[in-house]
Amino acid sequence: MGKKSVIPFGPQHPVLPEPIHLDLVVEDEVVEEAIPNIGFIHRGLEGLAEKKDFNEMVYVAERTCGICSFGHGMGYCEAVEKLMNVEVPERAKYLRTIWMEFSRMHSHLLWLGLTADAFGFESLFYECWRIREWVLDIMEKTTGGRIIFSVNQVGGVHRDLDEDQIRFMKGELDRIERDLKNCEKTLFEDATVQKRTRGIGVLSKQQIHDLGAVGPFARASGLKYDMRMTGYEAYGNLDFEPVISDEGDCYARILVRTKEIYQSIRLIRQALDQMPAGELSVPVKGMPKGEAMVRVEQPRGEAVYYVNGENTRFLNRFRIRTPTFANLPGLCQMLQGANYADVGILVVSIDPCISCTER
Amino acid sequence: MANVKRSPWILHYDGSSCNGCDIEVLASMTPVYDAERLGVENTGDPMQADIFLITGGINSQNASVVKQLYDQMPRPKVVVAVGICACTGGVFKDAYNILGGADTVIPVDIYVPGCAARPQSIIDGIIRARDLFQKRSEEHDALMKKKNLERRQA
Ligand code: SF4
Numbered sequence: 001m002g003k004k005s006v007i008p009f010g011p012q013h014p015v016l017p018e019p020i021h022l023d024l025v026v027e028d029e030v031v032e033e034a035i036p037n038i039g040f041i042h043r044g045l046e047g048l049a050e051k052k053d054f055n056e057m058v059y060v061a062e063r064t065c066g067i068c069s070f071g072h073g074m075g076y077c078e079a080v081e082k083l084m085n086v087e088v089p090e091r092a093k094y095l096r097t098i099w100m101e102f103s104r105m106h107s108h109l110l111w112l113g114l115t116a117d118a119f120g121f122e123s124l125f126y127e128c129w130r131i132r133e134w135v136l137d138i139m140e141k142t143t144g145g146r147i148i149f150s151v152n153q154v155g156g157v158h159r160d161l162d163e164d165q166i167r168f169m170k171g172e173l174d175r176i177e178r179d180l181k182n183c184e185k186t187l188f189e190d191a192t193v194q195k196r197t198r199g200i201g202v203l204s205k206q207q208i209h210d211l212g213a214v215g216p217f218a219r220a221s222g223l224k225y226d227m228r229m230t231g232y233e234a235y236g237n238l239d240f241e242p243v244i245s246d247e248g249d250c251y252a253r254i255l256v257r258t259k260e261i262y263q264s265i266r267l268i269r270q271a272l273d274q275m276p277a278g279e280l281s282v283p284v285k286g287m288p289k290g291e292a293m294v295r296v297e298q299p300r301g302e303a304v305y306y307v308n309g310e311n312t313r314f315l316n317r318f319r320i321r322t323p324t325f326a327n328l329p330g331l332c333q334m335l336q337g338a339n340y341a342d343v344g345i346l347v348v349s350i351d352p353c354i355s356c357t358e359r
Numbered sequence: 360m361a362n363v364k365r366s367p368w369i370l371h372y373d374g375s376s377c378n379g380c381d382i383e384v385l386a387s388m389t390p391v392y393d394a395e396r397l398g399v400e401n402t403g404d405p406m407q408a409d410i411f412l413i414t415g416g417i418n419s420q421n422a423s424v425v426k427q428l429y430d431q432m433p434r435p436k437v438v439v440a441v442g443i444c445a446c447t448g449g450v451f452k453d454a455y456n457i458l459g460g461a462d463t464v465i466p467v468d469i470y471v472p473g474c475a476a477r478p479q480s481i482i483d484g485i486i487r488a489r490d491l492f493q494k495r496s497e498e499h500d501a502l503m504k505k506k507n508l509e510r511r512q513a
Binding site: 041 | 373374375376377378379380381382384385386389390391415416418421422424451453454455456457471474475477
């Protein structure tokens with residue numbers, strides 16, 4: 001029997017660019033318990049709703065997290081629109097869907113890279129990030145920003161896509177798909193990847209359900225749970241079926257996220273073909289009054305937005321329930337009984353986004 | 360670049376950023392932008408780092424962490440604040456938990472603006488930091504030499 005010791009993991013840790021702090025109770029290289037300690041990036045973003053005009057607040061909401069920035073802006077706008085009974089024009093819905101799927105692609109590619117980095121596969125890390133740069137180029141050419149786009153507004157979007165841009169997008173999508181196919185062999189079949197991920201951190205469907213996990217993390221354990229099935233924005237008109245896998249280990253999480261990138265490519269192609277012509281936004285009259293809640297599927301899972309207004313320019317309350325927050329209990333469960341060497345990959349496998357969790 | 364004698368290592372810490380600047384810092388290290396060609400390398404260990412890249416503002420909980428990291432770095436050292444959050448607090452300036460930019464707790468040498476700061480400007484910041492580091496190392500060396508000389512004479 002070894003002696004129990006507590007090893008701090010983070011806040012500044014090479015495996016993640018963000019600070020997360022875990023106290024790991026370790027006995028003989030085996031983790032007995034993990035105690036998360038968060039709050040290093042708490043900014044008080046929701047509190048800003050009382051100081052910023054509800055139209056201005058979109059830009060703050062977008063800066064909840066730099067990776068799913070578009071989704072946060074969109075979720076916030078949807079919530080305020082629901083509150084004020086604004087119907088967004090069809091074209092704006094499609095544009096939002098397209099940009100949302102692009103940000104999902106960039107988020108998943110980023111995650112694949114970080115995962116590869118977590119088990120020391122540098123070249124795969126670089127390859128994924130190289131492909132990701134193309135997605136960012138598309139974003140930059142169409143919205144003007146690489147990661148924070150600021151194209152959302154309450155009532156619609158600011159920018160339109162013209163014929164040239166649509167053609168450019170389609171061409172780039174083909175290129176991304178082709179390169180990802182090349183990469184796929186390594187991702188799915190390489191011995192290093194298999195050794196480090198197969199059978200690691202297994203959670204059953206029941207466990208995932210009980211722990212309330214969401215997003216690709218839940219879908220990798222076979223739970224068919226995706227907010228896009230509810231058909232918000234243009235998803236209702238697109239052919240969509242969530243990607244799931246039954247294994248529930250780290251490997252399945254790689255599989256699900258990779259397949260979701262292909263799915264996003266398909267969704268964008270469909271949306272580009274179906275997109276109707278028309279207005280980009282509708283004028284918004286009056287002040288927000290009452291309360292509303294919407295649910296949006298972010299790259300990391302379901303996010304919930306709640307707004308409450310009292311007929312003034314400022315919202316009374318703005319609240320986000322982020323996907324990583326829902327996935328943390330799952331992470332703690334996986335860490336119990338894990339090898340110390342696997343902690344890095346396990347933490348990364350839920351795709352933690354600390355800055356939205358702590359806001 | 361021929362006169363560069365040292366290759367400083369970088370320590371990156373995310374203060375209370377929104378992640379936007381962090382991933383841009385990481386992106387500027389990957390092959391497309393490849394800041395590593397300048398001889399720098401990203402490290403996780405403050406004891407081995409020469410340049411401190413900080414993103415995001417300072418809040419009450421991470422103030423001590425940032426200070427600690429800075430103190431652990433060996434002299435000479437250069438601090439680069441990446442993104443408007445790290446420069447002044449940025450969009451979160453009015454938030455109740457933000458004390459201000461990185462310079463509220465540690466001395467900052469180079470400010471890289473932008474929200475999110477683009478890889479190009481981050482690389483520019485790194486180049487300036489590298490030059491400053493070079494200058495400071497020379498000063499540091501001269502000082503040490505002088506001290507050693509004095510000690511020997513005494
Ligand atoms: S400067 Fe902008 S992108 Fe960078 S951390 Fe701050 S809010 Fe995020």
